[in-house]
Amino acid sequence: xxxxxxxxxxxxxxxxxGKTVLQVLKELGIHVPVLCYYEPLMPQGSCRICVxxxxxxxxxxxxxxxxxxxxxKTDTPNVINxxxxxxxxxxxxxxxxxxxxxxxxxxELQDLGYEFGLDHFEFPTFERKFPVDNTHDFxxxxxxxxxxxxxxxxxxxxxxxxxxxxxxxRGIDTMIIADMxxxxxNSSCVSCGLCAQVCPTGAIIDKRSSYLGREIQSDIIYSNxxxxxxGCGVEIYKKKGANFIVKIYGDWNSEISKGILCKVGRYLSxxxxxxxxxxxxxxxxxxxxxxxxxxxxxxxxxxxxxxVAYVDGSLFNEELELIKELFKGRVYSLxxxxxxxxxxxNIEDLDNSNFFVxxxxxxxxxxxxxxxxxKRNVIGKKAKLMVIDKELNSLAKIADYVFNIKDINIAxxxxxxxxxxxxxxxxxxxxERSLLLSLSNAKFLHLPMETNSIGLQKLGIKHEKISAENxxxxxxxxxxxxxxPIKNSFMLIxxxxxxxxxxxxxxxxxxxDWFEREGTFYNxxxxxxxxxxxxKPTFDVIDLKEFISYMLGKTERIS
Amino acid sequence: xxxxxxxxxxCEGCSGCHMSFLDMDERLVELINKGLxxxxxxxxxxxxxxxxxxxxIIEGAVATDHHEEEVKMMRERCKIIVALGDCxxxxxIPTMRNYFTVDDLLKRxxxxxxxxxxxxxxxxxELGKHLPKTKAVNEVVKVDFYIPGCPPSADAIYHxxxxxxxxxxxxxxxxxxxxx
Ligand code: SF4
Ligand code: SF4
Ligand code: SF4
Ligand code: SF4
Ligand code: FES
Numbered sequence: 001x002x003x004x005x006x007x008x009x010x011x012x013x014x015x016x017x018g019k020t021v022l023q024v025l026k027e028l029g030i031h032v033p034v035l036c037y038y039e040p041l042m043p044q045g046s047c048r049i050c051v052x053x054x055x056x057x058x059x060x061x062x063x064x065x066x067x068x069x070x071x072x073k074t075d076t077p078n079v080i081n082x083x084x085x086x087x088x089x090x091x092x093x094x095x096x097x098x099x100x101x102x103x104x105x106x107x108e109l110q111d112l113g114y115e116f117g118l119d120h121f122e123f124p125t126f127e128r129k130f131p132v133d134n135t136h137d138f139x140x141x142x143x144x145x146x147x148x149x150x151x152x153x154x155x156x157x158x159x160x161x162x163x164x165x166x167x168x169x170r171g172i173d174t175m176i177i178a179d180m181x182x183x184x185x186n187s188s189c190v191s192c193g194l195c196a197q198v199c200p201t202g203a204i205i206d207k208r209s210s211y212l213g214r215e216i217q218s219d220i221i222y223s224n225x226x227x228x229x230x231g232c233g234v235e236i237y238k239k240k241g242a243n244f245i246v247k248i249y250g251d252w253n254s255e256i257s258k259g260i261l262c263k264v265g266r267y268l269s270x271x272x273x274x275x276x277x278x279x280x281x282x283x284x285x286x287x288x289x290x291x292x293x294x295x296x297x298x299x300x301x302x303x304x305x306x307x308v309a310y311v312d313g314s315l316f317n318e319e320l321e322l323i324k325e326l327f328k329g330r331v332y333s334l335x336x337x338x339x340x341x342x343x344x345x346n347i348e349d350l351d352n353s354n355f356f357v358x359x360x361x362x363x364x365x366x367x368x369x370x371x372x373x374x375k376r377n378v379i380g381k382k383a384k385l386m387v388i389d390k391e392l393n394s395l396a397k398i399a400d401y402v403f404n405i406k407d408i409n410i411a412x413x414x415x416x417x418x419x420x421x422x423x424x425x426x427x428x429x430x431x432e433r434s435l436l437l438s439l440s441n442a443k444f445l446h447l448p449m450e451t452n453s454i455g456l457q458k459l460g461i462k463h464e465k466i467s468a469e470n471x472x473x474x475x476x477x478x479x480x481x482x483x484x485p486i487k488n489s490f491m492l493i494x495x496x497x498x499x500x501x502x503x504x505x506x507x508x509x510x511x512x513d514w515f516e517r518e519g520t521f522y523n524x525x526x527x528x529x530x531x532x533x534x535x536k537p538t539f540d541v542i543d544l545k546e547f548i549s550y551m552l553g554k555t556e557r558i559s
Numbered sequence: 560x561x562x563x564x565x566x567x568x569x570c571e572g573c574s575g576c577h578m579s580f581l582d583m584d585e586r587l588v589e590l591i592n593k594g595l596x597x598x599x600x601x602x603x604x605x606x607x608x609x610x611x612x613x614x615x616i617i618e619g620a621v622a623t624d625h626h627e628e629e630v631k632m633m634r635e636r637c638k639i640i641v642a643l644g645d646c647x648x649x650x651x652i653p654t655m656r657n658y659f660t661v662d663d664l665l666k667r668x669x670x671x672x673x674x675x676x677x678x679x680x681x682x683x684x685e686l687g688k689h690l691p692k693t694k695a696v697n698e699v700v701k702v703d704f705y706i707p708g709c710p711p712s713a714d715a716i717y718h719x720x721x722x723x724x725x726x727x728x729x730x731x732x733x734x735x736x737x738x739x
Pocket of ligand 4: 262264366369
């Protein structure tokens with residue numbers, strides 16, 4: 001496209017049309033303060049902090065497109081005074097007494113106060129009391145700190161696709177509300193936490209990380225969530241020099257999730273209250289006795305003959321490879337891991353789908369990030385949605401079609417008439433599978449049961465029940481032990497958490513989990529993603545990868 | 560340069576700002592050597608500033624009619640008024656009561672606090688009466704300089720006084736400008 005000529009602070013520059021003044025100024029390296037603007041969101045020009053002067057008229061840089069003959073000035077007294085006035089009004093309209101605020105020192109409004117050297121309020125303040133909403137498990141809204149930038153509203157809708165937040169009233173009386181003014185805790189909020197991540201002030205805060213310290217006091221570790229097979233990109237804030245995590249943010253640069261997280265990855269992952277399996281225990285006549293790691297090594301060596309290993313999809317590729325090597329390939333999966341119909345669409349391509357079919361999974365409860373991709377297109381861009389389920393699905397209320405799985409035939413009639421459909425499914429029976437395969441216009445996204453189901457597939461680890469004299473189990477979910485052919489077998493279980501099934505084991509070994517271990521897994525797109533080690537284990541547990549490497553003679557010592 | 564007369568008063572505040580003032584330590588002596596003269600201050604316990612005082616420093620928000628009178632007197636008698644600390648500058652913690660009526664405030668303070676038995680709301684003529692709203696100083700009189708902070712650092716106070724003593728207009732920037 002042909003470039004257009006504009007003047008910026010007296011100098012002539014050529015810029016591409018279609019950009020906003022803010023984008024152009026940023027490219028020119030000219031600082032423009034912003035508040036309501038947030039890069040991943042559609043600009044909406046509600047705060048007026050970014051104003052610049054164009055031929056004598058103040059315009060918001062974030063929403064004004066460049067046009068020929070513009071004469072932009074970014075720091076005239078008119079511009080500065082206007083920004084200062086807006087700031088004064090923002091500080092005065094609600095309670096911005098930073099001393100009591102959780103985000104003080106890390107607040108975009110406060111930063112602007114410093115940038116413009118505000119040293120007092122020009123308008124009276126502390127006149128009106130706004131409510132504080134503490135009804136949500138993880139998020140608190142203090143309306144007294146809100147600057148009505150609507151970043152939260154935009155992110156909840158445009159990005160996260162949940163459309164929970166909105167506003168009511170007008171002008172200074174505007175209030176950010178959830179649903180039709182419900183307390184956040186009783187609303188349709190799915191706790192993805194994106195609103196708290198983007199709020200520039202202390203208005204929406206994440207309760208768990210409150211008062212645990214600022215971002216500059218944290219090391220930021222980029223990693224991926226391994227709590228389901230999506231593998232969302234996360235930014236982990238770990239307190240500098242300490243062994244705890246302050247908070248988890250979605251990583252805007254993640255190719256998988258593009259900033260979105262679900263409740264599990266952002267909040268639940270930090271509330272790890274399950275009882276840990278610790279130490280190495282050997283079953284004896286009157287109960288379990290703890291033994292030393294050296295004894296475990298010789299014990300394992302003596303049991304490796306006529307042994308099979310069972311693993312689950314919580315294990316990383318590196319661990320699985322080592323286990324395969326140790327057991328000379330006699331490794332089986334505790335759970336089925338094949339995809340009835342393999343995926344042939346990436347998560348990011350969901351944004352280009354016009355018709356979604358969701359079968360047997362409630363995306364507001366699990367695979368929340370996939371839910372965001374679907375919902376933002378269905379509600380925001382009016383893609384069609386068909387929900388096929390046995391039970392009530394919370395996405396049914398936004399669906400164009402809702403079917404019981406029994407009526408899949410009728411559903412297929414409709415789907416056949418569409419140009420292209422994206423089918424997101426979890427489990428299928430054989431007949432459902434062949435019915436769906438008859439569709440020639442369908443793309444599939446399989447939501448595997450376990451985080452690394454695809455890794456198990458790739459490593460050729462199949463779900464089979466093989467009996468052996470010695471059975472080794474490695475994994476987090478021990479349900480599957482119930483179905484193992486383990487009569488008369490000697491069983492060794494490596495697991496991170498206490499579990500009912502553990503009493504069946506003859507030897508129980510506590511292993512690392514959570515943020516204490518690192519490794520790679522394949523997400524549901526088949527993309528290899530990495531989970532970083534963030535914390536030092538505080539329990540008496542062994543790291544599987546290190547331990548098995550040692551067993552195999554690959555490393556000398558177990559640290 | 561001649562002497563610079565400084566007076567200070569303490570309205571609804573916690574005295575933290577005056578503590579910061581004293582925290583200038585030996586720099587106070589330096590300022591005095593440069594010509595700073597303290598007349599009425601809570602430190603010297605003289606209550607009424609001289610006519611023609613150069614700098615009047617006000618700590619605390621304006622909460623009662625007495626504060627209002629004192630602040631107005633300061634404005635009349637001092638050439639430069641400095642609001643010292645968040646309460647004087649923004650209204651600060653004392654303005655938190657603006658969310659309630661004066662009646663509620665007095666009841667809560669004197670009658671319904673958990674530790675009060677048979678409380679009474681004092682009514683002596685000697686006492687200042689609460690204004691309907693607690694105010695920052697600039698809502699009552701014109702203020703020339705603001706030193707925010709709770710309390711402001713001794714460095715900030717020193718900086719302002721020294722600049723005035725040396726005939727410059729003080730400007731608080733960087734580490735010296737703090738709202739917390
Ligand atoms: S939100 Fe920001 S400006 Fe408002 S009180 Fe908190 S730190 Fe201060
Ligand atoms: S947590 Fe997520 S769903 Fe809930 S209000 Fe915030 S952005 Fe919306
Ligand atoms: S709650 Fe935060 S993000 Fe939402 S409008 Fe208020 S200040 Fe902006
Ligand atoms: S969708 Fe899965 S990977 Fe993403 S944050 Fe939630 S649990 Fe973690
Ligand atoms: S940043 Fe442009 S109007 Fe808010």
